[in-house]
Amino acid sequence: MTSIKQKSLIGTFVLGSIGLLIVAVVFFGSGLFFTPKTPVVLYFQESVGGLSVGSPVVFRGVQLGQVTGIKIEARINPLSFSIPVTIELAHNQIQLMNPKKKGTSLASELNMSKEAFFKELIDKGLRAELYSKSFVTGELQVMLDFAPDTPETYYAHDPNILEIPTKPSKLEKIARTLESLPLSEITDHLLSAVKGIDELVNSEKMKAVPEDLSTMLTNADAVVQKVKTDIGPLIAQVEKTFASYKALADDVGKNLPALTESYTKLAQNADEQIRTMAIEAKAAMLKLESALDQGQKTLVDLRKTAGPNSATVTDLQKTLNEIAGMARSAKSLFDFLERHPEALIQGKGQRR
Structure with missing residues (x-):
């Protein structure tokens, strides 16, 4: 009986060690755990289903940070809802080409504050959007890139936190396009065409x-x-x-x-x-x-x-x-x- 309990204890210890190893790989493997970070808020006007805390934030495929919070904000007059997504961006993920200045942030090299630096990037078209990480699992990630032809819209009321404007994702654009299509009318036309073809095929002339x-x-x-x-x-x-x-x-x-x-x-x-x-x-x-x-x-x-x-x-x-x-x-x-x-x-x- 004692031998069985010892085996169970050993098994539990092994499983716990494996779990700790996985957590260490997730949090320490990305190299972002001990890096100085800047909190930023993003307001999405579309569904964030598939996005979760810990989802990566990438810039042209390179991870710059991760999602730290997702919540819903409500306004009374008029009654409306928005989804602020909080992210953290690492400071040292963008490296200068000069090896002597390794470890120097881009903002400090430009002699600009973080706020002024991000404002400069936003003026040049920096935008955030939801991007599918996996079509199989439906996971989403936040992608940052420059899109100067999109509007610069802000929703945050807290001046102490940086906000990066967002733009609709490609899936959202497709969904909006499908919603604007007269599907009922198109279906009626298709049914009418199919009926006409059926009548022609089964007619005496054919x-x-x-x-x-x-x-x-x-x-x-x-x-x-x-x-x-x-x-x-x-x-x-x-x-x-x-x-x-x-x-x-x-x-x-x-x-x-x-x-x-x-x-x-x-x-x-x-x-x-x-x-x-x-x-x-x-x-x-x-x-x-x-x-x-x-x-x-x-x-x-x-x-x-x-x-x-x-x-x-x-x-x-x-x-x-x-x-x-x-x-x-x-x-x-x-x-x-x-x-x-x-x-x-x-x-x-x-x-x-």
Whole structure:
């Protein structure tokens, strides 16, 4: 009997030691137990279910403190309730990058009081919100971060305690969004849509769709067979047409050298004839120029006998001038034809 009592006592002692070890790990393992702390109050306007005393307070995943108290405050006029959550923030969790100043708080390094330091952080957007620590257990933690686009609202009446403004959690925002949705109207629309789909699926027209589809496929198959039947003669006709065009092209290719040679000979003969004609015409122009010179001498003699203002002298002078201009134009033409006899065939444009 005594042996059984001793075993029970030993078991109780072992369990107690394990419990003390767990408590030591929880309170001493975080490194916050003997650290100087600053009390801060947070006012949440949403449910804090899942948050408890000892829940961590983190800044971007790094624990800076823990929750020390949760209570409900009531106001009479008007009757309202709020939930102040007291937390403690450790002083030495934020370390300066200068190793020589290790252990110096950020506020003292900035030469600011704690109140002024937190006011500076709040002005830059420091806010607190509830954040899910575990979706399985539903535990919550307090998360601190900067959100300068959120309002800065205070609820505390005690000037001796610091207050950090809060903002709704993401879950609270989702809940508010769901509350604002016209769920009844959406449900009615969904039911109406489901009913319409059910009526369409079970309608006589939908029942006839397989038969109509089978008929359509049969007709399509008949069209395909018809095309297969008619495409053969059509392809044969196209191939025959291509063969005719090929024969014509081959014939043109065979006769083209002979046609080119004939054209070249004709052009050469024409060039020779035109060049000869141009030379003969130039010879005639020389004779015409000689006649014009003789006419000028005659005009000089006539002026001496009939006078310079005689009508005969004037008419003769005009005639000689017109013949001289015509002779110059003809001479220019014959000179050009002598150099380019092909111009009579191709024209005076760009030579080809």
